[in-house]
Amino acid sequence: MRADHGVGEAVLRRARWGHGETAFWLIAVAAIFVFPDRYLILTEMAWLGLFALSLDLILGYAGIVSLGHAAFFGVGAYAAGLLAVHGIVKEPVLALVVAGLAAMVLGFATSFLVIRGSELSQLMVTLGIALLLRELANKFSDITGGFDGLQGIVIDPVLGLFAFDLFGKVGFIYCLAVLAVLFLLARLIVYSPFGLSLRAIRNNPLRAAAIGIPVNRRLIAIYTLSAFYAGIAGALFTQTTALASLDVFSFERSADLLLVLVIGGAGYLYGGLIGAVVFRVLQDMFSSWTPQFWQFWIGLVLVLIVLIGRERMYRGVQWLPRLVLRRIAAARGHAAAPDRSAS
Amino acid sequence: MFIRQKTLVQGAVAGLLLLGATALAARAEETVKIGLIVPMTGGQASTGKQLENAVKLYMKEHGDTVAGKKIEVILKDDAAVPDNTKRLAQELIVNDKVNIIAGFGVTPAALAAAPLATQAKIPEVVMVAGTSIITERSPYIVRVSFTLPQSAAIMGDWAAKNGIKRVATLTSDYAPGHDALKFFKEHFTAGGGQIVEEVKTPLANPDFAPFLQRMKDAKPDAIFIFVPAGQGGNLMKQYAERGLDKTGIKVIGTGDVMDDDLMNGMGDAILGAVTAHNYSAAHPSEKNKAFVAAYEKAYNQRPGYVAVFGYDGMHLIYEALKKTGGKADGDSLIAAMKGMAWESPRGPISIDPETRDIVQNIYMRKVEKKDGQLWNIEFETFKDVKDPGKTKK
Numbered sequence: 001m002r003a004d005h006g007v008g009e010a011v012l013r014r015a016r017w018g019h020g021e022t023a024f025w026l027i028a029v030a031a032i033f034v035f036p037d038r039y040l041i042l043t044e045m046a047w048l049g050l051f052a053l054s055l056d057l058i059l060g061y062a063g064i065v066s067l068g069h070a071a072f073f074g075v076g077a078y079a080a081g082l083l084a085v086h087g088i089v090k091e092p093v094l095a096l097v098v099a100g101l102a103a104m105v106l107g108f109a110t111s112f113l114v115i116r117g118s119e120l121s122q123l124m125v126t127l128g129i130a131l132l133l134r135e136l137a138n139k140f141s142d143i144t145g146g147f148d149g150l151q152g153i154v155i156d157p158v159l160g161l162f163a164f165d166l167f168g169k170v171g172f173i174y175c176l177a178v179l180a181v182l183f184l185l186a187r188l189i190v191y192s193p194f195g196l197s198l199r200a201i202r203n204n205p206l207r208a209a210a211i212g213i214p215v216n217r218r219l220i221a222i223y224t225l226s227a228f229y230a231g232i233a234g235a236l237f238t239q240t241t242a243l244a245s246l247d248v249f250s251f252e253r254s255a256d257l258l259l260v261l262v263i264g265g266a267g268y269l270y271g272g273l274i275g276a277v278v279f280r281v282l283q284d285m286f287s288s289w290t291p292q293f294w295q296f297w298i299g300l301v302l303v304l305i306v307l308i309g310r311e312r313m314y315r316g317v318q319w320l321p322r323l324v325l326r327r328i329a330a331a332r333g334h335a336a337a338p339d340r341s342a343s
Numbered sequence: 344m345f346i347r348q349k350t351l352v353q354g355a356v357a358g359l360l361l362l363g364a365t366a367l368a369a370r371a372e373e374t375v376k377i378g379l380i381v382p383m384t385g386g387q388a389s390t391g392k393q394l395e396n397a398v399k400l401y402m403k404e405h406g407d408t409v410a411g412k413k414i415e416v417i418l419k420d421d422a423a424v425p426d427n428t429k430r431l432a433q434e435l436i437v438n439d440k441v442n443i444i445a446g447f448g449v450t451p452a453a454l455a456a457a458p459l460a461t462q463a464k465i466p467e468v469v470m471v472a473g474t475s476i477i478t479e480r481s482p483y484i485v486r487v488s489f490t491l492p493q494s495a496a497i498m499g500d501w502a503a504k505n506g507i508k509r510v511a512t513l514t515s516d517y518a519p520g521h522d523a524l525k526f527f528k529e530h531f532t533a534g535g536g537q538i539v540e541e542v543k544t545p546l547a548n549p550d551f552a553p554f555l556q557r558m559k560d561a562k563p564d565a566i567f568i569f570v571p572a573g574q575g576g577n578l579m580k581q582y583a584e585r586g587l588d589k590t591g592i593k594v595i596g597t598g599d600v601m602d603d604d605l606m607n608g609m610g611d612a613i614l615g616a617v618t619a620h621n622y623s624a625a626h627p628s629e630k631n632k633a634f635v636a637a638y639e640k641a642y643n644q645r646p647g648y649v650a651v652f653g654y655d656g657m658h659l660i661y662e663a664l665k666k667t668g669g670k671a672d673g674d675s676l677i678a679a680m681k682g683m684a685w686e687s688p689r690g691p692i693s694i695d696p697e698t699r700d701i702v703q704n705i706y707m708r709k710v711e712k713k714d715g716q717l718w719n720i721e722f723e724t725f726k727d728v729k730d731p732g733k734t735k736k
Contacts, residue, residue, distance in 0.1 A: 038732045114704050131517050138516065147472065147517030148453045149425060166462055167437055221653065237426070242458065247424045291383045291420035292392075 016189035024270065028176060032169070039168035041284055045276045046175035047171065047236040052260045052272025053179075053186060058268030061190055061221045063202035064114065067123045067254050068130030071094070072103040072227040074249035076234030078137065080101070081150040081244035090156045092239050096178065099235035100228045107227020115219040134249035149245025153238065164240065167200030171240035178236060179273075182229060187269060189225070198222055263305060263312075344455035350513030356713035368633040375412045375664060375671045378435035380428055380456070381446040381470075383420035386547070389573050390448045390649050391420065393604070394470055396642050401661075409661050410669035423448050425455035432456040436463045442684075443468060450474040450518050452566050457481040464673040466680065469723070470656040470687040474518045475732025478700045482539055483673055485680050485699045487659055488652040489571070492590050494732040495526040497705045498511050501619065501723075502565065502595055505536025510595075511540035513562040513578075515570050516597045520546075523597055523633055525571035526731060530568075535729065544570070552579045559587055568596035569706055572649060575600040576608050583612035593617065598719070601710060602648035606717050613717065622648040634688040642688040650690070655687045665704065693727075700730045 031042055051073055058064040074116050079099035082088070089095040113125050135142045145151055157163040162170045170230060190194050200208040209215045238244045245252065256279070264275025286294035379398060381391035397414060407414045417439055421427040428447070435441045436459060437490065444460065445468035447453035453472040455628075458469035458478035469477055470485040478484045500502055502510065510531060514520040520543065528538055540561035542554045558566050566587075570578055580601065582588065594613065598620020606613065623636050624645050635653065638646040666679040677699070684693035692703040705728045708719035 039435050040437075044430065147451065148454060151454065152484050166459075168433070241426050241429050243426050243429060243453075243455055245425050247426065249363075249452075250424075287420050287494070294420065295384055 011191065011196065011243055015187075021270075023198070024273075025128050025180065028180075032173060033174075036167070036169070039172040040281055043168055043172045043240050045174065045280050046179050047233045047240070048260060049146045049273040049276035050175075050179045050236065051230055051267065052218065052257055052264065053234035054184065054226045054233060054272075054275050055188070055261055056266050056269060057186060057226040057229065058223055058267075059261065060271065061202065062198045062219055064223060065122050066126040067118050067251075067258070067301060068126030068128065069226075069230055069257055070249050070251070070253040071126070071130040071133050072107055072230035073237070073253065074133060074236035075103045075106050075131070076100060076231030077238040077244045077248040078144060078150065078215055078234075079231070080145070080235035080238040081153050084153050084239075085150060091160060092155055092158050092174070096235045096239070099238075100232040103231020104224055104228040107124065107230075109223040111220045111227075113222040114223060115216060130249055130251065130254055134246055137246055138250060145245070147246055147277065149243060150282050153241055153242040153244065155239050168240070175240060178232065180237065182232065182333075183273075184270065184304060186223075186229070194218070194221075233276075259302060262302065278328070296305055353490075356498055366527065369492060372669070373412055374415050375409070375443070375669075376435075376439060376441040377414065377416045377443035378419065378432065378439065378444045379416050379446045379661065380419045380421050380431050380435070380444060380452070381581025382423035382448040382452075382475055383418075385422040385424075385690070387448045387571075387573070390471055390539075393647055393649040394446060394448075394653035396638070397646070397650040398657050400638060400641055400703075401654050401657035403638060403641075403734075405657075405661060409664045410667070411581065412664060412669045412671065413595045414661075415557045421448075421452055423452060425451040429455040429459065429567075432459050434467065441465070442663035442673075443676065445474045446470050450477060453477050453484075459485060459486060459677050460673075462736050464593060466654050466673055466676045468660060470652045473522075475522055475730055478698055480731075482699075483677055485694060486660065486701050487694075488619050488734055489654045489703070490524040490730040493598060493703070493728050494527040494621065494705050495523040496530045497707075497725050497728065498567070498595060498619040499527040499656060500534055501617075501707055502537065502567070503531050503536045505591065507536060507595070509537050509561075509563045510567050511538045511542075511558045511561045512567045513544060513551075513558060513570075513573070514544050514568070515546050515549075515669040517546045519571070520569050522732065527567055527657075546571070549574070552585065553579050555581055555587060558592070559585060559590065559728055563592060565593035565595050566584070568594060572598055572599050572602050572647065573605070575602055575607045576594060579609040579613050583610060588612040598622070598648065598708070601708075601719055602647045602649075603645050603719065604650075606710070606719070607645075609631040609717070611712070613710050617707065618710075618719065619705050620648065620719070621705060622651045623706060623708050623721055624705070625708075625713075625718040626689060627721070628690065629688075630686055631688040651688050655685075655692065657687075658685060658687070690724075691727075695729060697732065698728045698733050702727050702729050704728065 055069050074100045079102040080095055083095045083098060088099055110129050114122055138146055155164055158174050164170050165189045197213045197218055200213060201218060205215050234248060260275035261272055263278050264271035282298055286297040382388055383391040395418060417460045419431040421431055433695050435444060442545055443466045444456060447469050448471050450472045453469050456467055460483040464711050467484045469484060469488060471488050473491050475490045475492055478486050482647045512524055512640040514524045540557060544554055594616035596618050598618045601616060601618050603624040635646060638650060663676050663679040664681060667675045680694055681693060682696035690704045692701060695702050705725045706721040707723040710717055711720045
């Protein structure tokens, strides 16, 4: 941020809805029509994107690291599954909210453990909570179905109108809609004064406290919100696959989530979404190409991303479109050099 | 922000293009496609590898054309995670238009695919997963592997009849382990035996040492063991390290722990262990000798029971296609598979026409040394055992 702008002005500029964002969502909607035979993986991208978004909220904006985000995902997944199996809340959208709230309660309760301590202890505590929950789900197998997973989940039509089909079309549109709504909400939040205070805390908690920001309360709030998002992602997973098994709590799920965010980049909301798309595409490509060694190739790509650096890679990808944009701008006769201040 | 927004568009476009490229799936009229979903990565990877080997071996020996149809196998890795299984099965059915789905390394994976088999009306050939309930979840499921109650119940009877009075049990803490424990206990205590200690070990990366110590302290006549394929090696090593082999406590169990492809690594501590199972690489039939020789030649290792399951699974599919004259719709195939009987490397087996589950001989075997190698030598046969988990109802 350059100093010669007023802070308020800079924030406003950042919060403005850009063309890139419009294009992103247009493409997402276009995917419904362009890839009618890939709805399942698109659905996975949608809930994984939402899950990554929830991690981005705490990691990218508040600087809380987590290796156990699957805890909330899992609670959301099992909550949605149990609500459906026992017919407590039949309607999926309502069940989604209830599942999200269940994860939120857990998020609030555990936030007190997580926000105290350094990054390393945050990693350990979050990891521990996820492992604990997995073991609890394993032990209480009469409720959760144990290792075999919850059996007999049947999800009612969305809003009583749209039944989930074998091709996954309804599932994808449903996930995409939920993702869009929650994304907009997250966008509002991170550009609000509350969101800005989080960034201040991330950059320097002591200083933030000194200028009167209630650090702990803010961290608890965002951690709880993030748990809500993760719970919704888990519930979407259960509702679209009619599955809930111990894997929803697995360490791999939390670790993959970090990878997704590393690929996409943290701290600008879209990172999780892009990361989810790239991660799933890579996974799908490599694993149909070589079912045995695909993990090696994913690993290699990750190492390359870290070595080359995301920024440099993006610049490579951007070269052509930026050239075109510059030509157009030049043709219009006024300077429109891309604003680099926020990069 | 500008830079990043552009990135969004490009990232998304590139991603979707890639996705489109991988979505290419052609369908030929005269092909029968089999979607083979197995764990090729993760903790169950050895299961997937053996299945793949066996399927390839079967196709090499029997050609890739049956009843005028070309057989095409599409291999997918689900890492034994059920949501992967479900997605892969769904994609195989919807996009690749497979006629049959097969594989399934663990019970949750097989269960996850069950509703799809019902909805799409295509056969699901379960090649490994061994929990009793699986075949009840869809009328299109056929199982060629085994169920744990089959061997655990027989082990319980045998132990009670052969002078074993006090048994401590060590079983893996998940559905097949619970099945094994339940049926062993029922049959053993009905025969007058007593369970003196019962421990359940975690499924993921267990350290057996403390559990084995408890076994040792309970001073039983024998310990009954069930752990999934692949964990037996580690368990038996720790068993020897703790000196349990010198205490005179016998090892009994279902055959999973004495998996043929691992047992040579377990050392002499396992000599004399008695297990009940459906397959031993030492099974004295011509069919099995030929199978073991061909497998060892192709992959340079001894086949375990999972390999036999894969081999038999392919056999079932081939024979069913022959019987229907190449008709590959689900109902015809399932009808052809019901009641089918054949000679497998493990001995005579058949598909129960009522439950679509496997009926097979269960052998009592003892670990012995022959030509410097360890083998499960069969000494008693229980003929045509159905799944006790279902016959009881």
